[in-house]
Amino acid sequence: MQNKDAIFQQLAEILEELFEISPEDVKPESELYGDLDIDSIDAVDMIVKLKQLTGKRFEPSEFKSVRTVQNVVDVVYDLMVSEA
Amino acid sequence: MLIMPSLGRGRIDRGWRIAATGLSFALFGLGGPIVAALISLIYLFYALIPQDKHKKYELARFILRYTFKLYIGFMKLVGLLTYEIIEPERFQTPGNLVIANHPSLLDVVFLFSIIRNANCIVKESLFHNLFTLPPIRAAGYISNSDAQFLDKSAESLQACSSIIIFPEGTRTRAGEPLKFLRGAANIAVHAKCDITPILIECRPATLLKNQKWYDIPAQPPHFVFHALPPISIKPFLNDDLMPSAQARKLTQYLEDFYRNLLSH
Numbered sequence: 001m002q003n004k005d006a007i008f009q010q011l012a013e014i015l016e017e018l019f020e021i022s023p024e025d026v027k028p029e030s031e032l033y034g035d036l037d038i039d040s041i042d043a044v045d046m047i048v049k050l051k052q053l054t055g056k057r058f059e060p061s062e063f064k065s066v067r068t069v070q071n072v073v074d075v076v077y078d079l080m081v082s083e084a
Numbered sequence: 085m086l087i088m089p090s091l092g093r094g095r096i097d098r099g100w101r102i103a104a105t106g107l108s109f110a111l112f113g114l115g116g117p118i119v120a121a122l123i124s125l126i127y128l129f130y131a132l133i134p135q136d137k138h139k140k141y142e143l144a145r146f147i148l149r150y151t152f153k154l155y156i157g158f159m160k161l162v163g164l165l166t167y168e169i170i171e172p173e174r175f176q177t178p179g180n181l182v183i184a185n186h187p188s189l190l191d192v193v194f195l196f197s198i199i200r201n202a203n204c205i206v207k208e209s210l211f212h213n214l215f216t217l218p219p220i221r222a223a224g225y226i227s228n229s230d231a232q233f234l235d236k237s238a239e240s241l242q243a244c245s246s247i248i249i250f251p252e253g254t255r256t257r258a259g260e261p262l263k264f265l266r267g268a269a270n271i272a273v274h275a276k277c278d279i280t281p282i283l284i285e286c287r288p289a290t291l292l293k294n295q296k297w298y299d300i301p302a303q304p305p306h307f308v309f310h311a312l313p314p315i316s317i318k319p320f321l322n323d324d325l326m327p328s329a330q331a332r333k334l335t336q337y338l339e340d341f342y343r344n345l346l347s348h
Contacts (some may be wrong), residue, residue, distance in 0.1 A: 018329050041270050042232070045326040 014049045017078045018042070028070035036069075046072075080081060095290050097163075102298050104162040109297055111157065111251040117215065121244045124218035133240060135236050138243040141224035145201050145245075152197035156190075167194070167307035174280060175199050178244035181270050181275070184282035185202035185342055186250040191284055192295035194309060205233065205267060228267070247271065251338060255326035258289070262343050278314040279338070283345050285310070315341070 008028065015021040021036055032038040038046065043066075045060055057081060066072050123144050130140050159165050169175070175182070175198050182202075184195060196202050208229035210216040222246075226236045237247055249271070251264035272279050285308040288301040320334045 018326055019332060040268070041331070042147065042328040045328040048326070 004073050004077050007076050009073060010053055010067070011050070011069065011076075014053070018045060018049060026069055028068065028073070030069045031067055032069065032072070033067070050058060050076060052078065098300070098302065101162075101164055101300055101304065103200050104164050105300055108155075108159055108164060108174075111158065115151070115155070119147065120215060120219045123147055123222045127218050127222035130222065137224065137312075138240075138245070141203070141222070141245070142201055142220035144219065144224075144239075145203075148219075149197055149200065149202070152193045156194060156197050163304060164191075165305050165307060166242070167309065169198060170308065170310040172198075172311070174314075175282075177280065177314075178246070179241045179277065180246040180280050181241060181268065181272055181277050182246055182248045182280045182282060183251050183338065184284050185262075185346065186252050186255045187284055188286045188290060188305075188307070189255065190286075190307070191250070191255075194284075194307065196284070198309065199246050199248060200328060201245050203237075203240045205237070205247070205249060217320075234270060234274040237271045241271075241275050241277055251335070262339060262346065264335050264339045264342075266328075266335045269331040269338065270327070272317050272334060273320065273330045276317055276321060278317050279310045280314050281338070281341065283310040283312060283342075284308070289319045312345075 012023045012026040014025055014037065015026055015038075019036070019038065019042060025036065030036055043063065044060060044070065047060055047063060050056075051058055054076065056076075058076075058079060062075055063072065064077065066075060094179045102145060126144060126147075133140075156165075156167070161169070172306070178197075178201070182195070182199065196204075203223070204225055205228050206220060206225045210220055211227050224240070226233055226240065240247060249268040251268045252262070253265045253267075256262075263296065268279070273279075285303050288303060288305055290301050290305045317334075320330055320332055320337070325333075
């Protein structure tokens with residue numbers, strides 16, 4: 001998971017596995033709440049999965065201002081780079 | 085000519101019911117704040133008495149329940165509606181998670197008049213309103229934006245409160261496909277509790293979304309509240325899945341369950 005493309009792929013897999021969202025529906029600009037029907041409870045589970053896959057520790061508060069898929073990718077990327 | 089008298093009576097009856105409907109709304113508008121003020125006073129006293137909070141909530145809910153009972157009783161008395169409750173004992177299981185479809189504005193009033201010690205999930209905005217905050221606090225209602233809303237709901241069920249949820253999140257929009265929000269299922273998965281489904285029927289339809297208050301049906305509506313056998317949570321608990329995924333499967337089941345009920 002070194003680059004944003006890889007993070008995006010991982011995220012799409014998580015969304016499919018957890019919420020049965022088809023990978024074709026997952027675009028960088030997709031809104032989590034509006035387009036993908038992901039609520040705050042779903043988001044907590046999604047963050048748990050991201051932690052498992054990356055081995056990094058995330059605080060849910062770091063995802064507070066996240067709205068789109070691209071936002072999630074950026075936050076994860078920034079956290080990984082800053083901790084590297 | 086022979087039809088005329090009954091037609092005339094029908095008009096008088098309808099005129100009376102429009103007036104009584106207006107009066108009912110006025111009563112709700114005037115009586116509501118009085119009861120809210122009363123409960124707010126009790127809430128202030130609560131701070132002084134050392135007692136279990138769930139016991140305190142029960143008193144506020146008792147007052148609310150009988151206020152709603154009185155209100156429904158008034159509307160029945162003046163001929164605005166009739167109703168029946170099927171399987172009444174199923175409504176009273178302590179620590180019950182109750183879900184219902186939501187055809188009419190009165191569903192909330194009815195369910196809170198029927199179910200003992202009822203809790204509910206309310207909009208966050210009502211916590212920021214000076215008039216609604218004290219009664220909501222007194223009754224121990226839970227905010228939908230509370231980060232601990234699942235834990236608080238489970239704790240409330242544990243303390244033998246019933247939680248009433250309309251999974252549609254708003255009144256049913258006639259003609260639109262049924263769509264459930266996942267809150268009720270999330271609570272059921274988190275608290276590992278069964279669900280009691282209520283089927284509400286209201287014929288003819290009245291007080292729909294986007295309907296004017298005086299636009300009343302030709303006949304007074306008849307409400308039926310039917311408590312169906314509880315839905316077991318066991319088949320939906322699956323440690324291989326994340327809780328949110330379990331809740332999604334349960335929501336899908338509940339949606340299909342109601343779609344099937346309502347198509348008959």
